[in-house]
Amino acid sequence: MTWDFDTFFTYLFDSRMAWAALVTFCVAAVAQLLATVVGFVLALGLRSRSNLLRAPAVAYVWFFRGTPPLIQLLLIYFGLPQLGIRVTVLEAGISSLSLYGAAYMAEIIRGALASLDPGQEEAARSIGLSRFETMRSILAPQAARLVLPAFGNEFTSMMRTTSLLSVISFQELLRVTTLAISETFRPFELYSVAAVYYLLMATLWMVVQDWLERKFGVGMASAPVRRPIWSDIKRLIRFPRPFSRKITT
Amino acid sequence: MTIAAAEKSPILEVHGVVKRLGGVDILKGINFTVAEGSVVAIIGASGSGKSTLLRCLNMLIVPDDGEIVWKGQRVGWVQKGSTWVRQKEKELLGYRTQVGMVFQSFNLFPQMTALENIIEAPMTVLGRKRSEIEEEAHALLRKVRLSHRVKAYPHQMSGGEQQRVAIARALAMKPKAMLFDEVTSALDPELKGEVLTVMRELAAEGMTMILVSHEMGFVRHVADEVLFMHQGIVKERGNPSDVLVNPASAELQAFLQRVTD
Ligand SMILES: Nc1ncnc2c1ncn2[C@@H]1O[C@H](COP(=O)(O)OP(=O)(O)OP(=O)(O)O)[C@@H](O)[C@H]1O
Ligand SMILES: [Mg+2]
Numbered sequence: 084m085t086w087d088f089d090t091f092f093t094y095l096f097d098s099r100m101a102w103a104a105l106v107t108f109c110v111a112a113v114a115q116l117l118a119t120v121v122g123f124v125l126a127l128g129l130r131s132r133s134n135l136l137r138a139p140a141v142a143y144v145w146f147f148r149g150t151p152p153l154i155q156l157l158l159i160y161f162g163l164p165q166l167g168i169r170v171t172v173l174e175a176g177i178s179s180l181s182l183y184g185a186a187y188m189a190e191i192i193r194g195a196l197a198s199l200d201p202g203q204e205e206a207a208r209s210i211g212l213s214r215f216e217t218m219r220s221i222l223a224p225q226a227a228r229l230v231l232p233a234f235g236n237e238f239t240s241m242m243r244t245t246s247l248l249s250v251i252s253f254q255e256l257l258r259v260t261t262l263a264i265s266e267t268f269r270p271f272e273l274y275s276v277a278a279v280y281y282l283l284m285a286t287l288w289m290v291v292q293d294w295l296e297r298k299f300g301v302g303m304a305s306a307p308v309r310r311p312i313w314s315d316i317k318r319l320i321r322f323p324r325p326f327s328r329k330i331t332t
Numbered sequence: 333m334t335i336a337a338a339e340k341s342p343i344l345e346v347h348g349v350v351k352r353l354g355g356v357d358i359l360k361g362i363n364f365t366v367a368e369g370s371v372v373a374i375i376g377a378s379g380s381g382k383s384t385l386l387r388c389l390n391m392l393i394v395p396d397d398g399e400i401v402w403k404g405q406r407v408g409w410v411q412k413g414s415t416w417v418r419q420k421e422k423e424l425l426g427y428r429t430q431v432g433m434v435f436q437s438f439n440l441f442p443q444m445t446a447l448e449n450i451i452e453a454p455m456t457v458l459g460r461k462r463s464e465i466e467e468e469a470h471a472l473l474r475k476v477r478l479s480h481r482v483k484a485y486p487h488q489m490s491g492g493e494q495q496r497v498a499i500a501r502a503l504a505m506k507p508k509a510m511l512f513d514e515v516t517s518a519l520d521p522e523l524k525g526e527v528l529t530v531m532r533e534l535a536a537e538g539m540t541m542i543l544v545s546h547e548m549g550f551v552r553h554v555a556d557e558v559l560f561m562h563q564g565i566v567k568e569r570g571n572p573s574d575v576l577v578n579p580a581s582a583e584l585q586a587f588l589q590r591v592t593d
């Protein structure tokens with residue numbers, strides 16, 4: 084058997100594969116969003132001066148960073164029912180990915196908050212902002228800009244980690260690919276199709292991240308250091324550049 | 333101004349304020365009063381506790397001992413029955429808006445334009461409408477001579493411009509007193525003047541001001557009283573034309589020699 088382009092292209096444009104890729108992307112996006120929210124709360128815990136608040140946050144990060152995400156998933160999907168808590172495949176998948184991702188986001192967000200100029204908080208409080216308002220209006224937006232590159236790493240990693248959900252028969256990209264292989268016995272072509280879809284997702288995210296970095300980079304002297312990704316792509320495929328982007332700060 | 337100011341009752345009284353940081357007594361019992369509309373300058377060597385004192389004055393940090401009395405009311409404490417209990421951070425916000433503060437390093441919010449920096453607190457703290465407060469913000473920017481910088485971001489402005497926006501930001505809360513912590517120290521000599529001019533005008537309008545400054549010329553002309561701090565206490569105080577010309581202590585003599593060199 085040799086590489087068969089027909090199979091490759093048939094499955095590349097197969098609606099089941101495309102749908103599975105979309106599902107995978109959405110699951111990763113929702114999980115990453117939840118991971119960020121939980122991670123933010125954990126980061127506040129990690130920063131707290133009260134042991135009562137800090138200890139649980141530290142324990143959480145210790146557990147979820149120290150154990151394999153696959154075991155976390157199996158604990159939730161097969162373990163919880165043993166305690167009488169029934170979870171669907173989707174619930175188990177999203178919750179385990181979120182909980183796992185949150186441990187990493189917590190450390191990232193804590194680091195970003197710690198690296199902010201303490202003068203910012205002082206200035207905000209001096210004009211009467213409460214601690215909550217200071218966080219919401221001043222510190223969080225500044226931290227968001229710092230968090231973005233690491234957030235991007237986490238999200239692309241999250242998209243790849245979704246493949247673990249194939250273990251509990253969740254119909255994500257890898258699982259659907261495996262099923263297709265069992266029909267065609269063409270692993271090389273089909274795993275290649277899956278790889279292309281993962282790459283597409285990662286590329287889509289790069290464009291979004293680029294846009295986000297510009298949006299949150301407002302007011303930062305060092306914001307537009309990165310060229311937009313599409314300018315690289317354009318150069319790669321030798322498009323003439325019809326207009327030059329005005330870089331706004 | 334001195335005579336008129338002295339006749340008024342004090343707007344701010346500081347009684348035996350002590351602050352300990354990292355196990356060291358940074359402030360060891362500070363006493364002074366500030367009459368409404370007067371200008372008090374605080375001078376002293378680096379590390380003598382000037383910034384710590386200013387932070388205590390608007391409760392960014394809470395003194396360990398002593399009291400601060402604002403318009404006859406003890407700050408940071410409320411009387412419940414016969415006992416005094418500390419106020420929570422939330423209850424201090426009202427006081428803090430009445431005492432504006434300007435910092436050596438400007439501390440403008442980098443993600444906001446000059447205008448947005450100014451309207452942030454009136455909008456979030458006082459809940460005022462953007463359209464309504466924007467007009468006042470424009471007036472404040474005119475006052476600090478920055479009408480042309482409304483939409484500039486901090487990193488696009490010179491240090492002198494940033495510091496004047498910072499003053500406007502503090503004034504937007506309509507404070508009754510202003511604290512200035514070495515606000516020209518980070519500026520190039522040619523930019524100091526524009527900030528000092530704004531401060532001089534504020535003093536002339538009758539704003540109560542407490543400022544830490546090493547601009548001896550400015551202090552001599554604008555301040556009603558000078559406090560010389562040394563190792564956490566007020567070592568000398570008085571009229572600038574007395575204290576700065578005839579320092580009594582060896583420490584002040586040495587200090588003046590260093591800053592005028
Ligand atoms: N959070 C802190 N923990 C421990 N020590 C501190 C802290 N903040 C300030 N200090 C110490 O308190 C002393 C006084 O500091 P402060 O900033 O009030 O001095 P200053 O008179 O404003 O000096 P400068 O002219 O350099 O601004 C310094 O020795 C400083 O190291
Ligand atoms: Mg200082």
